[in-house]
Amino acid sequence: MIKKQLIMEKALELFAKQGFEATSVQQxxxxxxxxxxxxxxxxxxxxxxxxELINHFMTQFTSDIDYLVKxxxxxxxxxxKFYYSTFYSFHQHSDFAKILMxxxxxxxxxxxxxxxxxxxxxxxxxxxxxVERLYGxxxxxxxxxxxxxxxGFMKTYSELFLFYNLPLDLNLLAQSLVEKTNLLARHITxxxxxxxxIQLFQQPMxxxxxxxxxxxxxxxxxxxxxxxxxxxxxxxxxxxxxxxxLSPAIVKGLQENIRNHPHCKWISYLLRSxxxx
Amino acid sequence: MIKKQLIMEKALELFAKQGFEATSVQQxxxxxxxxxxxxxxxxxxxxxxxxELINHFMTQFTSDIDYLVKxxxxxxxxxxKFYYSTFYSFHQHSDFAKILMxxxxxxxxxxxxxxxxxxxxxxxxxxxxxVERLYGxxxxxxxxxxxxxxxGFMKTYSELFLFYNLPLDLNLLAQSLVEKTNLLARHITxxxxxxxxIQLFQQPMxxxxxxxxxxxxxxxxxxxxxxxxxxxxxxxxxxxxxxxxLSPAIVKGLQENIRNHPHCKWISYLLRSxxxx
DNA sequence: TATAATAATGACTAATTAGTCATTTGTCAA
DNA sequence: TTGACAAATGACTAATTAGTCATTATTATA
Numbered sequence: 334m335i336k337k338q339l340i341m342e343k344a345l346e347l348f349a350k351q352g353f354e355a356t357s358v359q360q361x362x363x364x365x366x367x368x369x370x371x372x373x374x375x376x377x378x379x380x381x382x383x384x385e386l387i388n389h390f391m392t393q394f395t396s397d398i399d400y401l402v403k404x405x406x407x408x409x410x411x412x413x414k415f416y417y418s419t420f421y422s423f424h425q426h427s428d429f430a431k432i433l434m435x436x437x438x439x440x441x442x443x444x445x446x447x448x449x450x451x452x453x454x455x456x457x458x459x460x461x462x463x464v465e466r467l468y469g470x471x472x473x474x475x476x477x478x479x480x481x482x483x484x485g486f487m488k489t490y491s492e493l494f495l496f497y498n499l500p501l502d503l504n505l506l507a508q509s510l511v512e513k514t515n516l517l518a519r520h521i522t523x524x525x526x527x528x529x530x531i532q533l534f535q536q537p538m539x540x541x542x543x544x545x546x547x548x549x550x551x552x553x554x555x556x557x558x559x560x561x562x563x564x565x566x567x568x569x570x571x572x573x574x575x576x577x578x579l580s581p582a583i584v585k586g587l588q589e590n591i592r593n594h595p596h597c598k599w600i601s602y603l604l605r606s607x608x609x610x
Numbered sequence: 611m612i613k614k615q616l617i618m619e620k621a622l623e624l625f626a627k628q629g630f631e632a633t634s635v636q637q638x639x640x641x642x643x644x645x646x647x648x649x650x651x652x653x654x655x656x657x658x659x660x661x662e663l664i665n666h667f668m669t670q671f672t673s674d675i676d677y678l679v680k681x682x683x684x685x686x687x688x689x690x691k692f693y694y695s696t697f698y699s700f701h702q703h704s705d706f707a708k709i710l711m712x713x714x715x716x717x718x719x720x721x722x723x724x725x726x727x728x729x730x731x732x733x734x735x736x737x738x739x740x741v742e743r744l745y746g747x748x749x750x751x752x753x754x755x756x757x758x759x760x761x762g763f764m765k766t767y768s769e770l771f772l773f774y775n776l777p778l779d780l781n782l783l784a785q786s787l788v789e790k791t792n793l794l795a796r797h798i799t800x801x802x803x804x805x806x807x808i809q810l811f812q813q814p815m816x817x818x819x820x821x822x823x824x825x826x827x828x829x830x831x832x833x834x835x836x837x838x839x840x841x842x843x844x845x846x847x848x849x850x851x852x853x854x855x856l857s858p859a860i861v862k863g864l865q866e867n868i869r870n871h872p873h874c875k876w877i878s879y880l881l882r883s884x885x886x887x
Numbered sequence: 888t889a890t891a892a893t894a895a896t897g898a899c900t901a902a903t904t905a906g907t908c909a910t911t912t913g914t915c916a917a
Numbered sequence: 918t919t920g921a922c923a924a925a926t927g928a929c930t931a932a933t934t935a936g937t938c939a940t941t942a943t944t945a946t947a
Contacts, residue, residue, distance in 0.1 A: 352631075354629075354631045358904085358906080359905090367925080368926045369907095369926080370924095370926055371925055371926075373905095373907080374924075374925075378906080482762070482766070485762030485765060486759070488765055489758045489761050489762035490762075497811035499810055499811060506802050508800050509801065509802035512798065516794060516797050516798070517790060517793060521789065523789045525786035526770070534776060613894095634934065635936080636933090636934080636935090644896090645895060646896080646937095647894095647895060647936095647937085650935095650936070651895075655935080655936080656936090
């Protein structure tokens with residue numbers, strides 16, 4: 334298991350520099366100081382490694398932001414904290430962020446594209462719920478434009494410090510983007526992205542499937558974890574999904590128990606969506 | 611010469627779908643219906659093909675926008691036309707635009723990165739001069755933020771119709787972005803991107819080299835062209851650079867003569883920068 | 888028609904790739 | 918010390934790659 338982590342870390346460095354395709358398994362194993370065979374003991378293929386990297390970072394990233402958006406009490410501070418922690422995460426995991434910017438939609442592997450679209454849509458949902466919390470009904474007809482403007486800010490300003498090693502004043506950056514976002518939110522009158530337009534390319538993720546998917550991931554995590562508060566909480570939460578008996582306060586508390594465990598970030602996010610808090 | 615064009619067109623289609631690295635020369639030649647040897651009669655290498663594609667589109671693209679920004683009389687209309695023609699070009703050359711979005715900074719080849727940075731900086735200069743024309747001195751301390759917001763809009767909104775085949779209402783899109791841009795321009799108070807920050811990563815393109823470069827490209831184009839108004843204009847403009855004798859009106863007229871010739875777009879842009887109109 | 892010049896071919900090389908598997912090495916308990 | 922098991926190795930395969938070059942086909946000219 335520790336070997337797997339080593340490979341993921343070292344591969345990430347190479348991928349960030351050269352991209353997925355230009356980096357060979359040979360290079361990765363050399364960079365790790367292990368043999369080629371050892372690589373295939375940890376991963377079935379190069380593609381599996383890439384998929385695990387994408388999952389690892391995207392789940393963490395999305396769920397962190399989601400938690401913030403759903404739990405920050407102070408609405409005044411929310412937008413600031415959103416930008417701050419987004420760029421903080423980018424900065425912290427800059428190798429993965431670079432891949433995200435470079436690789437994006439690319440690569441022949443259909444599976445990657447589907448995965449990335451899924452996470453991209455999850456992220457859009459999170460931003461949407463933030464926008465709705467912040468500005469309410471008054472921006473209902475311009476909210477999709479606002480989301481795309483926010484995404485545009487994130488992309489363009491990330492490039493600045495990801496690809497040129499510039500000193501980064503996170504506080505100023507967040508403040509500056511908060512001002513821009515508020516300006517747009519309060520004064521846009523001509524929306525371009527309508528509800529219909531969104532529906533044209535956002536194939537809905539169907540709900541029933543999602544329940545089964547949550548239960549499946551929970552089973553997997555329950556098996557992985559040793560005896561702990563986290564494991565017990567997961568088991569109780571699973572029962573709650575199968576037949577609801579517990580009070581909201583208890584469910585909320587159980588979710589709180591698992592949310593900081595590094596392996597439970599994603600299930601944490603899925604449960605927040607499922608229980609609607 | 612016609613063969614070269616065929617290869618460029620067909621290669622572009624494949625590159626847009628699969629990216630540079632995932633597309634083999636074999637695939638390209640098959641898609642063209644020619645032999646592998648024939649490919650190497652037109653291009654020294656696969657990299658040369660890629661570089662020519664980048665040059666072909668980026669020169670055309672940059673110089674078209676530059677002409678618009680420098681020559682549109684009606685300042686009210688300028689921003690609208692900027693967005694309209696930008697997205698119109700993207701739409702027209704969507705295969706190349708896709709590559710631009712996907713490939714971006716990527717690829718191991720240092721030469722590509724340098725080329726793309728050069729064109730990116732040229733584009734930033736064009737946008738800067740537009741912003742200065744539109745809003746004057748009052749936005750001098752926020753103008754770089756404005757440039758990056760405009761670039762963000764361009765990127766994010768392009769994705770919508772490049773990667774999902776959506777119907778595109780260019781008029782509405784341009785109007786919508788004009789409103790957003792004006793809002794930001796008139797109300798931003800907290801800039802993030804300062805003059806100093808810009809200088810940290812924009813290595814200046816030195817001026818003396820640029821004069822020699824212009825003359826070199828002119829010589830090349832003069833050789834390429836058959837006897838025509840364009841050729842004569844180029845010869846006169848070259849003499850003007852070597853020793854200025856002609857009146858501004860004549861110089862302007864000579865530039866006008868060449869600006870619409872597809873092979874002269876870039877030299878046209880360089881001359882506008884050199885003569886400062 | 889005959890000759891020269893140019894264009895086009897595709898089998899070839901050498902390098903690199905992802906992935907496999909017989910073999911070796913290391914680590915335990917008995 | 919032995920024997921059993923797991924961990925790790927790297928030479929190997931089969932496929933693919935960019936680029937070459939002797940050969941053939943086509944065209945233009947005399």
